[in-house]
Amino acid sequence: MLDANLKSQLKAYLEKVTLPFEIVASLDDGPKSQELLGLLQDIAGLCDKITLRTDGSDARVPSFALNRLGGDISLRFAGLPMGHEFTSLVLALLQVGGHPSKADADTLERIRRLDGEYRFETYFSLSCQNCPDVVQALNLMAVLNPRVQHVAIDGALFQDEVEARQIMAVPTVYLNGEPFGQGRMELEQILAKLDTGAAAHEAEKLNAKAAFDVLVIGGGPAGASAAIYAARKGIRTGIAAERFGGQVLDTMAIENLISVPETEGPKLARALEEHVRQYEVDIMNLQRASQLVPAGADGLHEVRFENGAALKAKTVILATGARYRALGVPGEEQYRAKGVAYCPHCDGPLFKGKRVAVIGGGNSGVEAAIDLAGIVAHVTLLTHGAQLRADAVLQRKLHSLPNVQVILNAPIAEVTGDGQKVNGLLYKDRVSGETRRLDLEGVFVQIGLLPNSEWLKGTLELSERGEIIVDARGATSLPGVFAAGDATTVPYKQIVIALGEGAKASLAAFDHLIRTSAPA
Incomplete structure (x- = not known):
């Protein structure tokens, strides 16, 4: 064996x-x-x-x-x-x-x-x-x-x-x-x-902590990189994350991280955490931020969390990443995990021999359709655009598969079900204007990412897409608050870019510290 x-x-x-x-x-x-x-x-x-x-x-x-x-x-x-x-x-x-x-x-x-x-x-x-x-x-x-x-x-x-x-x-x-x-x-x-008493106990521990020089919010590649660069400066560093590794944990194959020919998301996430733990970084996991309070007379920013805890810091680096974007149509939430899925690698085997749809015409959608075609009976790929946006090599592979159908100009109108699980979806044909139905058992949504920044609205400047607006140094509209990674306006959401942006934001935060604490 x-x-x-x-x-x-x-x-x-x-x-x-x-x-x-x-x-x-x-x-x-x-x-x-x-x-x-x-x-x-x-x-x-x-x-x-x-x-x-x-x-x-x-x-x-x-x-x-x-x-x-x-x-x-x-x-x-x-x-x-x-x-x-x-x-x-x-x-x-x-x-x-x-x-x-x-x-x-x-x-x-x-x-x-x-x-x-x-x-x-x-x-x-x-x-x-x-x-x-x-x-x-x-x-x-x-x-x-x-x-x-x-x-x-x-x-x-x-x-x-x-x-x-x-x-x-x-x-x-x-x-x-x-x-x-x-x-x-x-x-x-x-x-x-x-x-049931664990959350209150954890909040009590966090509230007792002294203020940090740099507090990183988020434990993905950008957050890990920022924490390491800050700790190497010998300053008091903390990192609070909802889950260490972030979206990387949901990534299967990673083949474009320079010097690492091939790895998997969970493996990389463990390596990131192990690297951070080699330094004097206070790691606070399972902490979901809910509010950023700008610095007052004491010069300390405050980050509040859903469990009632609060941490203070001279500088803050926001690296909260992004999550799968939802369709936002009737039935999607009702049938989430009951036929509506977002991870073809994880959930694909459960649909063996069944009919599924993949929503999204970019690389993620086409890759998902190719993967699923080897497991399920039939895949229908739908995209609202007039053409697929995926790389040409992926499109050629997709069109070579006998059990895959591609439908263009097809925005999704509704996910339908029998009350217990998905049984189909409705889409609008933008050419004819008609609403059409597909009978199937699964819907895999692959339409991009949404920044985890809702909790920052009204506190600092966000783009129309909800991304944290940063300058060339990673600085936000709030002095002493920096941001990095997929939650920001920096283009191209890639792991290697997030690593670099985290390092840059950390260096900028350190520069801010030494300039604002310098004697008159």
């Missing part, structure tokens, strides 16, 4: 296992069971502290549980955790085998203190880059707290469950049989939903 190189790497990891445990597999005679058996045999053969049993009786087949001998752990994988989930499997093996987690001590203690019964089920797809974070977080909770149970389920392999529960987006998490959450969630976010 595993090639020699992967076996060698895995063997080195499994040397960190200190406590014996067993893998209990539930199998049948099917090909997937045989694949899983091969994988588990390879794993057990690499570590003398791991025992493999094949007498499991779980209802989900194929599946396997990791049981610490003499322990009380309920952790299971249903399916083959390969692809993006192979890392989740390796971490689970290590943690069940006694290797400590890298999570901070306060978080680990909060997990151990959880009271009650928590039976989690997570549906994932092997191509989803957001799923491993959720799976790994819940696996860790199951290892640390016997009251937490977790099973990670490959949705593509257990289609009956996916259909019965009408799951159309991954990751989807159930708690005690009821929907708990969808989309990327980090460990702290899950704990915050379970521990």
